[in-house]
Amino acid sequence: MKKYFLTSTLAALLTLGGLSVPALAGPEDVVVENAWSRASIGMNRPGAAYMTIRNTGDEPVTLIGLTTPLAMMPEIHETKTNAEGVSSMSPAGEIAIAPGESVALEPGGLHGMLMRLQEPMTEGETFPLTLLFDDGGEVTVEVPILGIAARGPED
Amino acid sequence: MRRRAILVYGAAVVGAVALMLFVGWWRVDGPGAPAPVGQRPVTLTEMDFRLTDHEGNAVGPETLIGRPTMAFFGFTYCPDVCPTTLSDISGWLDDLGDEADEMNVVFITVDPERDTVETMAEYVGYFHPAIRGWTGPEEQIARVADGFRATYERVPAESGDYTMNHTASVFLFAASGRFVTMIDYHEPKEFAVPKIRRALEEEMEGAT
Known part of the structure; x- marks a missing residue:
């Protein structure tokens, strides 16, 4: 039973690895994993993109912004929930990632906020999202669009 | 003269106490009370x-x-x-x-x-x-x-x-x-x- 669990976990991880297409172009020390987003209803609502950004190098890297043909105003935002349970969202500014560290863009925290969509986000499709770093480096990743009710990259 | 001074002081003390009570009420129960955050919903x-x-x-x-x-x-x-x-x-x-x-x-x-x-x-x-x-x-x-x-x-x-x-x-x-x-x-x-x-x-x- 335990063996089966391990094997299936391994299989799931391998599948994920295949889906997420680690982006090794640009600053070769930055690896983007498990990118995903949710389908949109039309184009009026902002979308959100999630991923893990890993700095595998020896130098710190600083993420300063996003660009994508999908949205006119892509920005990194952060959701915060205070002690009273009230959630709010605001631009996160620059994000420094120390050598060997990673930053998770995940529901309820940091996320790529895709404002002013140029086309609807359709389940099953992907879109290119480029991460901009302060040294002028860029990393482009293909982000899969999952269902509206998706909870994570594995959905 | 002394009696008048007592009256004046007495009035001042009563006034001060009344003001403190009013400020207390204003901030706790009155219009100055903080918004009801963190309270339980009513039935x-x-x-x-x-x-x-x-x-x-x-x-x-x-x-x-x-x-x-x-x-x-x-x-x-x-x-x-x-x-x-x-x-x-x-x-x-x-x-x-x-x-x-x-x-x-x-x-x-x-x-x-x-x-x-x-x-x-x-x-x-x-x-x-x-x-x-x-x-x-x-x-x-x-x-x-x-x-x-x-x-x-x-x-x-x-x-x-x-x-x-x-x-x-x-x-x-x-x-x-x-x-x-x-x-x-x-x-x-x-x-x-x-x-x-x-x-x-x-x-x-x-x-x-």
Whole structure:
């Protein structure tokens, strides 16, 4: 039973690895994993993109912004929930990632906020999202669009 | 002369005490009191509001009495918190299976300007079929939030649109309408599902 669990976990991880297409172009020390987003209803609502950004190098890297043909105003935002349970969202500014560290863009925290969509986000499709770093480096990743009710990259 | 001085001082002391009492009242119970944050929602039977569900039916607090209720606030233009909460709830309902069938699950918008009945119908259609979407005039939404001791606020966004800050917790009520507990935003399933079972069990006890 335990063996089966391990094997299936391994299989799931391998599948994920295949889906997420680690982006090794640009600053070769930055690896983007498990990118995903949710389908949109039309184009009026902002979308959100999630991923893990890993700095595998020896130098710190600083993420300063996003660009994508999908949205006119892509920005990194952060959701915060205070002690009273009230959630709010605001631009996160620059994000420094120390050598060997990673930053998770995940529901309820940091996320790529895709404002002013140029086309609807359709389940099953992907879109290119480029991460901009302060040294002028860029990393482009293909982000899969999952269902509206998706909870994570594995959905 | 001395008697007059005593009178003057006495009046000053009485005045000072009265002023302190007034300031105290103003800040604690009066108009200067802080907003009721972190308080428990009142019983559903004590609430009074009129909304419309996503199928166009008139609904109010009485709609929820008789079955346990899971209710939460949000808006359909919300990119992160609301779809996540709706997906979490859909997952909890799947876990509860048949147990969840006898439960009200209500998503109440805090953005009625954009969330019309039609918008709510389309949006909730993407999540668990038990989830109902409620909207209504702004002043009625304000009454619901007041009863739940929830808060919301319209915030301009750089894109020229606006976004809403709002209470993201999920509220649980027993079939009697009594508030049981709440599930914080993004609380793990291992905590959320037992809390929902507690609200369901309370109904059983009330019925026997």
